[in-house]
Amino acid sequence: MEDFKIHNTLTGNKEVFKPIKAESVTMYVCGPTVYGEPHLGHARPAITFDILFRYLKFLGYKVRYVRNITDVGHLLNDADEGGDKIGEKAKALQLEPMEVAHFYTKKYHESMYKLNVDNPSIEPTASGHMIEQIEMIKKIIDNGFAYEVNGSVYFDVVKYNETNNYGILSRRKIEDLMDNSRELDGQSDKKNPVDFALWKKASPEHIMRWPSPWGNGFPGWHLECSTMSCKYLGEEFDIHGGGMDLVFPHHEAEIAQCCAANKKQAAKYWMHNNMITISGQKMGKSLGNFITLDEFFNGTHDKLEQAYHPMVIRFFLLQAHYRSTIDFSNDALQAAEKGLIRLFNAIKTLNDLSPKDKSTIDISSFKSKCDEAMNDDLNTPIVLSYLFDMVKIINSTKEGKHDLSGEDIEQFQKIFDKYAITIFGLCNSEEDNNASDLDGLMSLILEIRDQSKENKDWATADKIRDGLNNLNIEIKDTKDGATWSYKK
RNA sequence: GGUCGGAUGGCCGAGUGGCUAGGCAGUGGUCUGCAAAACCAUCUACACCGGUUCGAAUCCGGUUCCGACCUCCA
Known part of the structure; x- marks a missing residue:
């Protein structure tokens, strides 16, 4: 069989796909943040990687496909000033935050079903993996790549970059990143502007919170994907996918976290779909x-x-x-x-x-x-x-x-x-509705209409056609006889 | 401002040096009681300015425009 080639963001080239284990494929794709209605931006990665999932299965691989649900702390699309949107929405509606997350998870699933997107093998939630996330943070601290400040834990990018390559995926240079970071408002706890949070202390009004060795708080947003991909697919797996907008910082940070914790770069192939x-x-x-x-x-x-x-x-x-x-x-x-x-x-x-x-x-x-x-x-x-x-x-x-x-x-x-x-x-x-019940009825009606047409009784023929049309059923006369279908 | 990617005919959208992408629309036909649909055939292109080459949508340089990321946060 011919080689299957995929574009790997890590190398910038199309490469022949060779899974780590010959017979099976492990893939992870960043799923939705369930703070609002599913939109077009959710459809593209879901469908892109659904095609990949289906194709790999067709090729005979046993595929384990993990797509997460992010239900911890959120941000609205654009022109919005950050903040924990699930929490805010929950407060406004007087709901438990998980009610909000669950509501939109259900909406997402409904839309994916309509789009005929196959269910992934596992669909883990960030909130369901707090223990694993905390363990991973501990490991990164133990390995010397993270530090705690005032109940928050940050990833030490500068230190990491001394022995690793921060920017390996997005091809960014740490110096450029440092230069580009605008002057920070002084209250940041971070050693360097390029550092990112592994654990954030929850302010008193922050209602989504979990206990941890560093106090009540919530995990940083890159962490869940590293944790869950590692848990279900192993420290090294085949494919990691997502939208191009996630290349930096999200996926770059994932690689850093995995290398810092496990000394393994997580995925072999990184695939990114473009935007809409x-x-x-x-x-x-x-x-x-x-x-x-x-x-x-x-x-x-x-x-x-x-x-x-x-x-x-x-x-x-x-x-x-x-x-x-x-x-x-x-x-x-x-x-x-x-x-x-x-x-x-x-x-x-x-x-x-x-x-x-x-x-x-x-x-x-x-x-x-x-x-x-x-x-x-x-x-x-x-x-x-x-x-x-x-x-x-x-x-x-x-x-x-x-x-x-x-x-x-x-x-x-x-x-x-x-x-x-x-x-x-x-x-x-x-073909997906129960049209068969109607088939007999419709063929009888069309037969009557055909007879009218043979008798050149156009009034009756047109009455049937127009009447059905009003019932949202469209009649088309073709060479091989009349056909009917529901109007869209 | 920095990094990266893009600009294809009326609309989408493939294509990386020479050979018709494809879909939709348009045009011309076929079918037809009428209508609708369907079917066949077919036209229009490579953002702009230079350069390389026997030959460029495709390579190189510049210009303009567009997008993603560059931030606390998912």
């Missing part, structure tokens, strides 16, 4: 283009001209490579919607094609071309372009311009099944 813009702008509350996933699914946002099915969002994301930025707009999404429908119509058409003795067109290269694109750092847009080339062949075959043998039809079915369904997870929305 909306009509060319970044998404932000202050710009009025902050759109939640529910709003996409329901079409309930001023900027949206219509609702978009979760599969349209998923398909749209796959039309771009994961390391490119992607721009959302109504035009682009509507184009994606039509393309997706075309793809699925062709899959249906393929299943109805009557096989001929011999094919009049050579389709033998499609499988390897698709595989090659997928193996080239998950180039989903190229795979899709080949699938659409196949769509064209299927449609022309239906029109009688080509013949396809039974073998070739089966080959096409296999490719669509592998890519469209198994790996890309683009399930056909029309």
Whole structure:
């Protein structure tokens, strides 16, 4: 089999993927911070790494995929001045902070389900791993890379950098980082501005807090990922993923923590998905283009001209490579919607094609071309372009311009099944409801309408069509008879 | 301001030196009681200015614009 190559941020190159253990793959992806409604920014990494997860499984690996839930202390998206947002929200609503976290965790899961994102193998929470986090801090202190000040513990980046490379992932130099740190307000406890918190003392009004050897407080935000990846995947594992915005400082700090505690660099491959813009702008509350996933699914946002099915969002994301930025707009999404429908119509058409003795067109290269694109750092847009080339062949075959043998039809079915369904997870929305109950009824109605048409009783035929239309059922007359479907 | 990445046809979006990416829209056809849909064919490109090369969207330099990160905090 051909080599599967992935882009490794650590080296800046595409590398052949070779797991530490030949048969199994361990991967960790930074999950959501559950302080608010899931939005588009959550969809991209979830879907990117879902594709990777599915592909690795398809390749025959036993995959353990850990994606965390961060439910400890939070920050709102932009134009907000930090602070513990779960705590603040909880106070405002008179809720226990965990009620807030749990509410949004549930929302996140619902959205992921709609997007057909497979569940990770383990989905640990930061709050459920306080003991492990405290133990890791102790270990880092014991190894001399952290210090305690006034009930908080900080990672000593300068000391660490003497024997390690802080900046190995983000290619930053510590001197530049020192230079760039603006003059700090004097009350910082940190020895150096580049140091980061492993444990923060909780101020009296801070309601999310846990006991520790250093007093009541809460863990620093980089720590949970190091702790939980280590607990479930080991000190060394295969892939660590997340958004590009996390490269620095989050993932850089993770590497530092793991090296400081275990002398191991955690992941072998670091993969990062690029960001999303909306009509060319970044998404932000202050710009009025902050759109939640529910709003996409329901079409309930001023900027949206219509609702978009979760599969349209998923398909749209796959039309771009994961390391490119992607721009959302109504035009682009509507184009994606039509393309997706075309793809699925062709899959249906393929299943109805009557096989001929011999094919009049050579389709033998499609499988390897698709595989090659997928193996080239998950180039989903190229795979899709080949699938659409196949769509064209299927449609022309239906029109009688080509013949396809039974073998070739089966080959096409296999490719669509592998890519469209198994790996890309683009399930056909029309098939997931209980339409079968209605089938008999609808075929009876359409039969009556066909008879009216034969009798040139257009009034009755149109009445049926218009009446069903008002019931949200669309009738289309095709060469092979009328079809019906729910309107989107 | 610093570091890094990007700028492709009406809209998205692949593509790293010569060969049609693909989707949507547009245009022309086919089908059709009407409507809608569907199908086929097909046009428009590589931000700007220089340079390297037989040849550049692709390499090099500069310019403009855009994005991410650079901070307490996830």
